[in-house]
Amino acid sequence: MYRYDEFDHAFVRDRLEQFRDQVNRRLAGDLTEEQFKPLRLMNGVYLQLHAYMLRIAIPYGTLSARQLRKLAHVARTYDKGYGHFTTRQNLQLHWPRLEDIPTILEELAEVEMHAIQTSGNCIRNVTTDHFAGAAADEVADPRPWAEIVRQWSSLHPEFSFLPRKFKVAVTAAARDRAAIRVHDIGLELRRGPDGGIGFRVFVGGGLGRTPMVGREIRDFVPENALLAYLEAILRVYNRYGRRDNKFKARIKILVHERGIEEIRAGVEAEFETLRGGALDVPAEARERIAAYFAPPAFADLPARSAALEAAWKADPTFGRWIARNTHPHKVPGYVSATISLKPVGGVPGDATAAQMDAVADLAERYGFDEIRVSHEQNLILPHVRKDDLRAVYDGLVAAGLATGNAGFATDIIACPGLDYCALANARSIPIAQRLSERFADADRQAEIGDLSLKISGCINACGHHHVGHIGILGVDRKGEEFYQITLGGAPGGEIAGAGSGVGESGGAEIGGADAAIGEIVGKGFSADDVVDAVETIVDTYLTLREGREETFLAAWRRLGNAPFQEALYGGRS
Ligand code: HEM
Numbered sequence: 001m002y003r004y005d006e007f008d009h010a011f012v013r014d015r016l017e018q019f020r021d022q023v024n025r026r027l028a029g030d031l032t033e034e035q036f037k038p039l040r041l042m043n044g045v046y047l048q049l050h051a052y053m054l055r056i057a058i059p060y061g062t063l064s065a066r067q068l069r070k071l072a073h074v075a076r077t078y079d080k081g082y083g084h085f086t087t088r089q090n091l092q093l094h095w096p097r098l099e100d101i102p103t104i105l106e107e108l109a110e111v112e113m114h115a116i117q118t119s120g121n122c123i124r125n126v127t128t129d130h131f132a133g134a135a136a137d138e139v140a141d142p143r144p145w146a147e148i149v150r151q152w153s154s155l156h157p158e159f160s161f162l163p164r165k166f167k168v169a170v171t172a173a174a175r176d177r178a179a180i181r182v183h184d185i186g187l188e189l190r191r192g193p194d195g196g197i198g199f200r201v202f203v204g205g206g207l208g209r210t211p212m213v214g215r216e217i218r219d220f221v222p223e224n225a226l227l228a229y230l231e232a233i234l235r236v237y238n239r240y241g242r243r244d245n246k247f248k249a250r251i252k253i254l255v256h257e258r259g260i261e262e263i264r265a266g267v268e269a270e271f272e273t274l275r276g277g278a279l280d281v282p283a284e285a286r287e288r289i290a291a292y293f294a295p296p297a298f299a300d301l302p303a304r305s306a307a308l309e310a311a312w313k314a315d316p317t318f319g320r321w322i323a324r325n326t327h328p329h330k331v332p333g334y335v336s337a338t339i340s341l342k343p344v345g346g347v348p349g350d351a352t353a354a355q356m357d358a359v360a361d362l363a364e365r366y367g368f369d370e371i372r373v374s375h376e377q378n379l380i381l382p383h384v385r386k387d388d389l390r391a392v393y394d395g396l397v398a399a400g401l402a403t404g405n406a407g408f409a410t411d412i413i414a415c416p417g418l419d420y421c422a423l424a425n426a427r428s429i430p431i432a433q434r435l436s437e438r439f440a441d442a443d444r445q446a447e448i449g450d451l452s453l454k455i456s457g458c459i460n461a462c463g464h465h466h467v468g469h470i471g472i473l474g475v476d477r478k479g480e481e482f483y484q485i486t487l488g489g490a491p492g493g494e495i496a497g498a499g500s501g502v503g504e505s506g507g508a509e510i511g512g513a514d515a516a517i518g519e520i521v522g523k524g525f526s527a528d529d530v531v532d533a534v535e536t537i538v539d540t541y542l543t544l545r546e547g548r549e550e551t552f553l554a555a556w557r558r559l560g561n562a563p564f565q566e567a568l569y570g571g572r573s
């Protein structure tokens with residue numbers, strides 16, 4: 001795991017002292033809220049409906065037990081005893097008092113965490129595959145590269161006031177679990193023709209009011225030249241991105257308006273001036289960072305665990321959890337385990353301080369002290385011995401965290417919506433809770449198989465509804481909450497956790513599905529009717545699918561919207 005050096009410590013300390021002073025001036029009335037706004041946004045502090053909100057970065061989704069315990073402590077001491085894990089590997093506290101925020105940041109600095117660049121028009125937290133370093137299907141661990149990009153982008157003087165926010169995601173696996181095609185820049189680590197490592201680069205993906213799937217801008221950038229290439233893209237964006245209209249300011253609009261060829265030509269010209277210069281990442285620098293991510297001391301184990309197989313046959317609930325919530329590991333005898341933050345009727349992504357402590361304990365005891373955060377708003381223990389899975393599971397049961405639903409209908413992504421967010425048109429959380437109750441039955445979920453439901457409370461799409469197999473968007477219709485449904489969206493890879501790491505495959509994989517934006521099925525539904533509408537869609541799928549191996553997404557791709565429209569509106573849509 002990466003450890004701060006003197007530079008990192010000084011950088012976080014300096015920013016903390018600046019922000020403490022800014023908060024004091026705001027509290028004393030020397031700064032208006034308007035004057036304070038750009039300062040707080042540099043430090044992850046939003047103003048929501050009822051309170052300030054603090055967004056804390058979890059770089060590339062990796063936490064140690066000590067860090068997770070600190071998050072638990074902060075949530076318990078300065079907030080209402082829980083935190084909310086987001087779709088971009090951040091943790092949000094929804095009720096901190098402004099006067100406490102500098103102290104919270106001071107506590108976080110003790111464990112090498114901060115909230116810098118988690119908001120504002122800058123390069124945000126770099127995200128990656130939550131199974132990085134463990135996944136059987138990866139070329140290499142992408143986290144050293146995410147860290148190198150983090151260092152380059154932190155307080156980058158040229159890119160601190162971009163036209164709009166900028167998000168980068170990296171994956172190194174055959175299946176994209178980081179939704180790279182819906183990021184401003186998506187990086188796919190791959191091997192080049194000569195066997196050397198480099199990156200295929202996508203640009204201009206994004207959700208929000210104009211959702212777009214990123215376009216390939218270069219099929220291979222050698223690893224040493226990555227920062228020069230990123231700098232070239234950012235320069236082109238910074239220079240030509242629109243600043244006249246914030247709804248047209250993201251790089252996806254620039255790519256759309258100018259065309260990928262013109263953007264590529266501009267980036268290549270810039271790249272020529274930069275490559276081989278100061279941004280070149282020499283092998284010794286890459287090795288120094290990679291050393292922080294060296295694999296833990298795995299034991300030499302047989303691939304199968306007889307004890308586990310006996311336990312799972314004796315207990316069908318445990319068996320179901322294994323089938324959904326474990327994922328193949330590159331080292332024999334180990335798996336990655338998904339800890340669902342989607343209990344039936346719960347708030348997707350929320351974890352209490354006690355639960356965070358419990359996960360930290362399990363990570364220390366059984367998981368080489370590592371925890372990951374996924375963009376599906378779940379937690380992961382990336383390295384667990386198969387022999388220890390039962391003990392881990394029992395610990396999760398005790399903490400109320402043993403829901404075996406990864407990638408199922410109840411593994412819902414939802415944004416905070418009207419319960420917290422000042423921009424919302426409609427509530428997301430109560431809809432997620434009702435859907436999760438409706439589909440709670442374990443056998444029914446297994447029968448339905450892989451299905452992602454994603455809910456956003458407004459067109460900003462924080463809940464990823466555009467890339468849900470079933471997407472739900474809250475809209476305001478004459479002061480009333482309504483919900484528009486889209487079908488057929490996909491973030492571009494398998495659903496996390498689908499497919500078991502223990503022998504049997506847990507359901508068909510979505511894998512290989514290209515990223516796609518969902519299509520609107522018809523007119524919206526009231527809050528009372530939307531859950532029935534989703535059930536109608538699911539029942540229609542179950543009737544029309546060509547066997548269990550045809551997933552919802554595959555069936556929709558074969559059938560299109562028509563039969564679902566017929567079932568929902570009877571031809572009256
Ligand atoms: C409650 C405070 C929040 C506010 C005010 C807020 C605001 C916004 C806005 C304005 C956008 C659209 C940006 C654009 O298209 O240029 C956006 C996008 C997004 N937000 Fe949020 N958001 C909030 C919370 C969240 C949460 C809790 C999550 C994760 C669960 C999240 C994840 C995202 C994602 C993934 C996108 C779309 C990706 C993209 O940038 O294209 N946001 N947010």
Ligand code: SF4
Pocket residue numbers: 415416417418421422423424425456457458459460461462463
């Ligand atoms: S999608 Fe809209 S309602 Fe939901 S958190 Fe984002 S800005 Fe708020």
